[in-house]
Amino acid sequence: MNARLLPYLLILPVTLFLCVFFLYPFILVAQQAFSNGGEASLQNFRDVIGYWKFPISLRNTFLLAIIVVPIQLALSLLMATMVSKMKKGRDLVLYVWTIPLGISDLAAGIIWLAIFEQSGFLNSMLAGVGAVDAPVNFLSYQNTFIVFLAIMLAEIWRATAIMLVIIVAGIGLIPKEYYEAAEVFGASPWKRFVKITLPLLRPSLQTALILRVVLAFEVFAVVAALGGTLFPVLMGEIYSYQFDLQNGGNAAALALIVLGISLAFTLIILRALRVPKGATI
Amino acid sequence: MAEIQIKNVAKNFGGYQALHDIDLTISDQEFMVLLGASGCGKTTLLRIVAGLETATTGEVWINGRRVDHLPPKERGIAMVFQNYAVFPHLTVFENIGFGLRMQKMPNDEVKRRVERCASLMHIEQLLKRYSGELSGGQRQRVAVARALAMEPDVILMDEPLSNLDALLRLEMRAELKGVLADSKTTAIYVTHDQVEAMSLADRISVMHQGRIVQAASPIEVYRNPAAEFVAGFIGNPPMNFLRAEAAGAGKWSVAGQTVDGPAASGPLQYAIRPEDLRLSDQGLPARVKLVEPLGAHLQVTCDVDGTAIRAVLDSDLTLKPGDAIHLAPQPDRVRWFDPNTTKAVQ
Numbered sequence: 001m002n003a004r005l006l007p008y009l010l011i012l013p014v015t016l017f018l019c020v021f022f023l024y025p026f027i028l029v030a031q032q033a034f035s036n037g038g039e040a041s042l043q044n045f046r047d048v049i050g051y052w053k054f055p056i057s058l059r060n061t062f063l064l065a066i067i068v069v070p071i072q073l074a075l076s077l078l079m080a081t082m083v084s085k086m087k088k089g090r091d092l093v094l095y096v097w098t099i100p101l102g103i104s105d106l107a108a109g110i111i112w113l114a115i116f117e118q119s120g121f122l123n124s125m126l127a128g129v130g131a132v133d134a135p136v137n138f139l140s141y142q143n144t145f146i147v148f149l150a151i152m153l154a155e156i157w158r159a160t161a162i163m164l165v166i167i168v169a170g171i172g173l174i175p176k177e178y179y180e181a182a183e184v185f186g187a188s189p190w191k192r193f194v195k196i197t198l199p200l201l202r203p204s205l206q207t208a209l210i211l212r213v214v215l216a217f218e219v220f221a222v223v224a225a226l227g228g229t230l231f232p233v234l235m236g237e238i239y240s241y242q243f244d245l246q247n248g249g250n251a252a253a254l255a256l257i258v259l260g261i262s263l264a265f266t267l268i269i270l271r272a273l274r275v276p277k278g279a280t281i
Numbered sequence: 282m283a284e285i286q287i288k289n290v291a292k293n294f295g296g297y298q299a300l301h302d303i304d305l306t307i308s309d310q311e312f313m314v315l316l317g318a319s320g321c322g323k324t325t326l327l328r329i330v331a332g333l334e335t336a337t338t339g340e341v342w343i344n345g346r347r348v349d350h351l352p353p354k355e356r357g358i359a360m361v362f363q364n365y366a367v368f369p370h371l372t373v374f375e376n377i378g379f380g381l382r383m384q385k386m387p388n389d390e391v392k393r394r395v396e397r398c399a400s401l402m403h404i405e406q407l408l409k410r411y412s413g414e415l416s417g418g419q420r421q422r423v424a425v426a427r428a429l430a431m432e433p434d435v436i437l438m439d440e441p442l443s444n445l446d447a448l449l450r451l452e453m454r455a456e457l458k459g460v461l462a463d464s465k466t467t468a469i470y471v472t473h474d475q476v477e478a479m480s481l482a483d484r485i486s487v488m489h490q491g492r493i494v495q496a497a498s499p500i501e502v503y504r505n506p507a508a509e510f511v512a513g514f515i516g517n518p519p520m521n522f523l524r525a526e527a528a529g530a531g532k533w534s535v536a537g538q539t540v541d542g543p544a545a546s547g548p549l550q551y552a553i554r555p556e557d558l559r560l561s562d563q564g565l566p567a568r569v570k571l572v573e574p575l576g577a578h579l580q581v582t583c584d585v586d587g588t589a590i591r592a593v594l595d596s597d598l599t600l601k602p603g604d605a606i607h608l609a610p611q612p613d614r615v616r617w618f619d620p621n622t623t624k625a626v627q
Contacts (some may be wrong), residue, residue, distance in 0.1 A: 065388065175364070175366075177366040178366055180333050180360075180362070181360070181362055181366035181368070182379070183352070183354070184332075184354070184355075184366075185380035185383055186354035186426070187354075187379075187383050187424075190385065194370070199370040199371075200369070204369075275370070276411060277413070277414075278410065278411035278412070278413035278414035279370050279371075279411040279413060280369060280413055281367050
């Protein structure tokens with residue numbers, strides 16, 4: 001076997017798989033988005049962007065991403081630091097913290113619905129301690145802030161662990177000697193975190209943030225379960241174009257817009273957290 | 282001025298006693314080497330002085346100030362690590378200046394000190410590089426420069442040369458000796474390499490199983506080992522031992538020969554360095570077992586009274602296995618040890 005050809009041969013199956021099941025459908029979607037009645041056109045994009053719900057769903061999606069992702073980043077860094085300092089029971093704590101990862105996003109949404117809905121746990125508790133006389137409808141159009149808060153909480157609960165596991169693995173790769181050297185040369189625990197952990201964690205932060213940000217722009221089921229139509233997001237709009245309005249062209253166009261946003265953020269993250277040549281561990 | 286006093290320091294790692302009652306005083310500007318095999322506690326002792334490890338009992342004083350409850354940065358120390366620990370995400374300049382930045386030193390002072398230390402270690406041309414672009418030797422230089430930049434009272438070094446190849450190690454050893462002597466700091470240097478210890482140290486502390494067996498100048502440790510362990514550890518090949526039986530007052534019988542010795546009772550160990558033996562018509566009767574021509578000299582392993590004895594002889598000699606010879610020891614180089622206490626007997 002020719003040693004130069006072997007690597008290409010080995011990646012051939014996965015390349016074929018990706019071409020058939022990802023690249024081909026992607027081309028179909030792009031075709032659909034850029035055509036109207038069989039002709040090449042940008043009409044789908046004009047329709048989608050001009051629709052009154054577009055700015056609202058765009059704003060909601062961004063708002064959710066901009067608030068949820070930094071909180072998750074901070075939380076996962078804190079949790080990862082705590083876990084890496086543990087001597088015993090480390091794995092158990094990590095497993096427990098990652099349980100929400102094993103639950104589908106719709107199920108996660110329903111769990112939080114069970115807490116917040118009118119006959120939910122929160123109302124029973126509040127009534128039980130006498131804080132409210134009658135159950136409150138938290139998830140109504142009058143309480144959009146609480147709807148947003150509930151979605152935020154559910155998203156944080158559900159998807160922080162994905163960043164956590166990547167960051168825990170990344171922290172594990174940083175040799176202990178760097179911390180000792182920093183300590184001897186006068187760095188406080190906070191300085192050690194900022195000057196050693198964070199910069200050396202850049203590759204893991206890149207992966208974690210890209211994954212999480214892309215997922216944040218794809219938020220759908222949790223929002224659908226908790227907010228219904230009260231809190232429109234981009235993914236929900238794609239769904240409603242495709243299945244409620246039966247407009248494949250518009251759905252494809254909006255899908256491409258989401259793809260564009262995800263790509264842009266991926267590039268920004270890659271650029272912001274790049275590691276100079278020769279500066280890797 | 283920085284004298285280091287280690288008083289009754291002991292360290293227990295969950296039932297394992299790594300250090301037993303260490304007492305050691307290191308004078309100002311002294312170069313002290315902690316020498317011992319791996320697991321003897323030398324690195325633990327260094328880390329206790331550094332503040333990276335806490336002693337179970339005992340005190341550490343630096344410069345007349347008790348420091349064992351202070352964090353490392355308040356002890357006036359700098360450290361060079363075995364794996365260099367040069368921060369990969371910082372340039373050489375920022376690495377050397379790391380400790381100074383932590384002290385919030387003004388930029389121009391940081392620049393002045395970094396450049397001075399870089400030139401001392403001959404790495405001025407590398408200041409903009411990252412550690413991934415440096416060789417092992419260059420990283421080691423950065424690590425030393427980073428310690429020097431702190432202008433510390435005490436420099437602690439944990440096997441700083443053990444990851445370098447043999448030739449580079451020789452070069453760095455000579456350079457370290459010069460630079461540290463000029464810097465006028467007190468130094469504690471941990472190594473398992475006795476040649477390194479002999480060549481660098483003002484004083485060597487030989488450690489064994491969590492105890493300091495002997496703390497003395499290199500030549501004293503070599504010539505007058507305080508215990509059998511030191512005699513068998515220092516020197517390549519190490520000291521030879523033969524069993525000596527009492528044969529009257531101050532007389533001892535060694536391998537059938539009667540020799541003068543200390544006035545003591547009971548059997549003793551008779552010890553002699555391989556290079557203090559020479560070929561002779563009389564002396565210890567020996568049968569040659571192995572001849573190793575090493576260029577500068579001839580290393581011969583013989584059987585003397587059932588014990589393997591090594592002798593370093595003139596390289597012009599022609600010896601072969603099976604030859605019956607006599608090895609004459611240089612009388613003033615013979616040392617005696619008590620096999621019960623393993624300590625030297627005068």
